[in-house]
Amino acid sequence: MSDYVLPFARIDHSALAEVGGKGANLGEMARAGFPVPDGFCVTTRAYRAYVAPVEAQVYAMLEGLDPADLSALRRAGQQVRDLLAQQPLPEEVVQALTEAWQDWPPDQAFAVRSSATAEDLPTASFAGQQDTYLNVIGLQALTEQTRQCFISLFTDRAVLYRMQNGFAHAQVALSVVVQQMVLPELSGILFTADPISENRHVTSIDASFGLGEALVSGLVSADLYKVDKRSGAIVSREIARKKLAILPLAEGGTEQVDLPEAQQTAAALSDTQITALSALGAQIEGHYGQPQDIEWAIAGGEIFITQSRPITSLYPMPQIALDDDSLHVFLSLSHLQVMTDAMPPMAISLWRYFPSIGLNAQGESRYAQDIGGRVYADLSPILRHPLGRRILTTFMGVADQLAQAALKEQVQRPEFLAQGERYNPLRLVFLLRHYARRIPWFIFFGKTAGEVAKVDGLMRDYVDQVALDLRAPDLDPAQRFERALAALRGLPPAFGAWAPQMVAGILSQRWLHRLAGAQNADLVADIERGVVGNVVTDMNLAIGDLADAARGSEEVFAHLSRVPEGVSLDGVAQVAGGPEFLAKWQAFLQRYGARGPSEIDISRPRWHEDSGSLLQMVLGMTQHSEAGAHRRHYDALTEAGLRAAQALPARVPWYKRALVRRLTGNSRDLMPLREHHKFMMIMVLDEVKTVLLEIAADLSQRGVLAQPEDIWFLQAGDLRDALAGPTADLRALVSQRRADFAHYARKAPPRVITSEGEHPRPNLVVEGAPDGAMIGSAVSSGIYEGIARVVRDPGRETLAPGEILVAPFTDPGWTPLFVNASALVTEVGGLMTHGSVVAREYGIPAVVGVPEATALIKTGDRLRINGDAGYVEILP
Known part of the structure; x- marks a missing residue:
């Protein structure tokens, strides 16, 4: 040939x-x-x-x-x-x-x-x-x-x-x-990993009569058989009604024929054929070393393989030690941090320096792992302990109800409980006993007024000390990098200085809901609104002040309004009122410049590095709100919260009143602290980023990296090695990791994943929800009907007053959009995540944790948001 x-x-x-x-x-x-x-x-x-x-x-x-x-x-x-x-x-x-x-x-x-x-x-x-x-x-x-x-x-x-x-x-x-x-009697598709659950130990087989073209083209429903590859046992079978088949013609080509009634509901495969197909699929997977999507046919009782390809849709597997055959369960910290975009290796590597338990030789926690460009925590040891299981699943009910349901589903499996590391949470309580015993003090006895101001000072002191340590003139790059890692490691102990107050505020708020009862839910909701001292709310109000400053000068406003997309402040200093506006702008960046969209990813631009998204928000507020409206709105919420705090004790039985007054004060005084730890972490990450960029510039000049931005595709260990002695060319490694990152970025991460690769996908159920409603978690009460605005980039898109914000997630970089939002829907979140808290503080209904909300809802759709029950309807 x-x-x-x-x-x-x-x-x-x-x-x-x-x-x-x-x-x-x-x-x-x-x-x-x-x-x-x-x-x-x-x-x-x-x-x-x-x-x-x-x-x-x-x-x-x-x-x-x-x-x-x-x-x-x-x-x-x-x-x-x-x-x-x-x-x-x-x-x-x-x-x-x-x-x-x-x-x-x-x-x-x-x-x-x-x-x-x-x-x-x-x-x-x-x-x-x-x-x-x-x-x-x-x-x-x-x-x-x-x-x-x-x-x-x-x-x-x-x-x-x-x-x-x-x-x-x-x-x-x-x-x-x-x-x-092959002129088959039977044909179909075999996946050597379950394409729905993604369990790598389960073979999934679709089968129908005749040629497989009927199946792959969607003309016929197929039987579905699942086999446990480890035991060879058939674990499930679903027999479909197979109304037709495609058969070959003697002269060439094919024809579609209707099957006899009896054959339509008959099982296509015998048990012997099912297990033989599964075994053959496992052999092919073993040959290629990865899960396969296989097309097969059976003719004359003999199995033929007509095609095999890798299954490209699977989410990457967790990495487990070779000698560990126990079942592990991983929770997505990216979901808890409401930022599910893929992050480059360095960003995740630094996250592994925060926990101080289970450290490896590099100083990273082995309980934190990079899976598909997201941060996951291995919760298996604590979930195997009865008390840890109860505490953690209860907490997840507040953080993310879908994740809670997925964890509950996995921890009931006998093979999970049978073997593996087990951790008693009382050991952790003992280690943290100094902090833990202060929680009851703040709930029942301690003075809570003024705690926010104290914590503000502690936070500034830590960040200032980190900046001094990292800028010491006598440090070489390796020493500076080690100090940066030490600054990250020091964050959890620093949080401990006010963690008891924050936990006391959260517990007080939860107990207040129970003591007040459903009949007083409206007053409790008002108490949660308009609290003073939350760093994210303060930032949002400050952005509103910048919008007012821009509006305060016709020349500044006209200049900024003429700036095309990719906005900048170029030339504003030359117009009347420009210097005054820039002074306020710089003051804002001095306080909040380390923040920005998707800020938990250190590689993302901060506002002081790229102010385009911030300026877009400011311009959006000038177009869609009146001067001072943001302050008036929040002052009204604060007044309503204070009135509710005074009114609630009279609405409960006399024997509850003293405790209700105490819990009400705790809620308003201490709940603002829930964002402080993240704000401090972001400011420290910003200081660390400065060090990394200086190192990256040096490595780029020496040809170790092709460009400074390549440092984000190294891990901390890679950088340590590069700074320790003669450095190898890291460009090939960076190129491969860039390709992996691009691949991961297209994948939707699961909330929970097991060491078998399985993604539990439980559904939330809301009694009384209308047919077709999208179910989520009710996190801010109220019912609202309005027009949806689907936003994926808060730096480029704004909301008009009255619109419903529909987003994959929200973090502090999204907060300015809440000024005009009348309701909120997100794909990620729970009762205490960012968007939920901000929605309650702004008094707008919110439903979070709605799977695929940004795909199912389109901008312009009319929605009904039920923040009381937890569902979303698309209206005619």
Whole structure:
């Protein structure tokens, strides 16, 4: 055979560039001895010979397309296909194809499948993007379907998929797999890891009668069988009504036929076939070393494999020690910090320096882990202890009810409780006894007024000392980096100085709800609003003051309003009132400049580094609110809170009144502290970032890094090694981690994941919720109807007064949007997370933890937010 055709016997995984992902996998499996029907591949060299006469025109037609403009994309795709349809296959390609076909009987039926070079890869499957033709008989039909496969590289779906996944059109070529056609009685798809739960120990098998085309094209529901790969036991079976099948025709092609009534509800597979398929799938997975998506067929009682590709949709697995076969359960700290975007390795590595337990040789906590670019905590030891299980699951009811339900589901599994490390939480209480015994003092006896001011001072002192330590002139870069890590390690003890007050405030608020009863819920809600001293609320009010300052000068306001997207303060100092505005701006940055959107990720810009998002918020407030409205609104909430605090004791039985007064004062005096620890952490991270950027500049100048920003793709250990002595070139490592980061960024992280890779997905249930309502956690009371505004970037988007803010999450960088929001819906959160607290303080209804809210809700939808019961309705 020529360079235009290769038989399976000459193909393995290294032939990707010649035969594409599908062809390389089939050749690899055939050579490894798996039951793959024989065949050959028409190579990418043949494809390039086919498109060569019009190649420049093809890529010119696709140049500059916007993946969001589907109409333009469709037009361009059709033009490309029309152009290619006029091109015949080159004579030398036809000759090579003829020679290959002549090695088979003239009436041999083939399956003809497209196989792109960017297909069936570990990070992108491209499944179904190009065309497949079944039961192709005869040279003429084979030649034409080969040409049609070449053309299908430019179907609308294939063009769009490449654009969305960052593949240049000119870098992708197509091979055609020509494979002996199996005429099956049964066929289907086998996943060697459950694609729904993502449990790597469960095989999932879809099966139907006839050709698998009916199943993959969605024409028929398939039986679903699940097998535990460790034991071989069939753990579940769901028999579907299979109304039709696709069968081959004797003369070529296929037909769709209705199945007899009795066969429609019959099990497609016997137990023997189920276990045999699972065992074969496990062998193929073992060969490739990763979970596989396998297409199979059964003909004459024999199993054939017609395709295998990596399962690219799976979330990455936690890393567990090789000698540890116990079941582990991980909780997403990214969800608890309401920032679920992927973070680069350095950002997560630094997070592992905060906990002071379970430290490894590098000083990182082994209980914190980077899984898919997010921070997860291994809670297994404490969850295995009965008391720890009770405390932690109770706490999660406040933090995130979906995570609570997922944890409860996992801790009931016998295999979780049977073995593994166990930690008694009383040991932790003993270690923290100095702090713990102060909590009752502040709840029942201690003076709480003025505590916020004291904590403000403690926080400033710590941050100032860190800044002095890191700027000491006699330190080399390695010493400066170690001091930066020590500053992070010192944060939890520093928080301990006011943690008892904060916990006392949270407990007081919870007990107040119980003592007041449902009949006084409105007064308790008012008590939670308008509290004084919360650092995030103060920041938001300060942003409103900046908006008022901008409005205070017509010249400043006009200048800023003319600035295009990507706003800056360039030139404002030259207009009347500009210096005064800039003085207030600098004062704001002096206090809050370390903050910004997604601020728990140290690599993200702070407001003092890039003020564009902050200025956009200020301009948004000038456009959608009146001067002073933010202060008047919050003052009104504060007055209402004070009135409610005075009124509530009279609304409860006499024997509760003294305690209610105490708890009311605690709630208003101490609850503002709940954001202080994060604010201090962000300010310390900002100081650490300055050190890292200085080190990065030096490493970049020495050629260790290609550019300073590459430091975010190192881990703390990598940087230690680089600073300890002769440094290796880290650019290849950075390049690989950048690619991993881009892959992780496209994945939605689970709240809870097990060491088996399983994602428990429990649903919340709200009694009385209307059919079709989206269920979440009720975190701020009230019912509101209005227009939705879906926001994904708070630095670029604003809200008009009365709109409902719908967001994946909110953190302090989002707070200015609450000024105009009349209700809140988020995908992430619980009773005590950022958006929930701010919503209560602003007195707007909120429902959080609504899965896929930003996908299901569109800007302009009319919603009803029920913050009392915890559900969201899309109204006509």
